[in-house]
Amino acid sequence: MACGITVTPGGGKPVRFGAGDLVVFEAGLSCTWDVHAPVHKHYRFG
Numbered sequence: 001m002a003c004g005i006t007v008t009p010g011g012g013k014p015v016r017f018g019a020g021d022l023v024v025f026e027a028g029l030s031c032t033w034d035v036h037a038p039v040h041k042h043y044r045f046g
Contacts, residue, residue: 004039008032 004018010030017023018039025031 004035004037006034006036008034 003016006014006016007023008014008031010032012031014034018037
């Protein structure tokens with residue numbers, strides 16, 4: 001898998017993900033995104 005994104009939560013360890021990965025973020029999460037390659041994001045609130 002080619003890594004498209006690294007997300008680093010405040011005070012946490014970096015997590016890498018890319019095409020085909022499903023990622024769930026907790027409400028109120030504070031994090032930094034490092035985009036390594038273009039990605040298409042699909043999201044749903046609620």
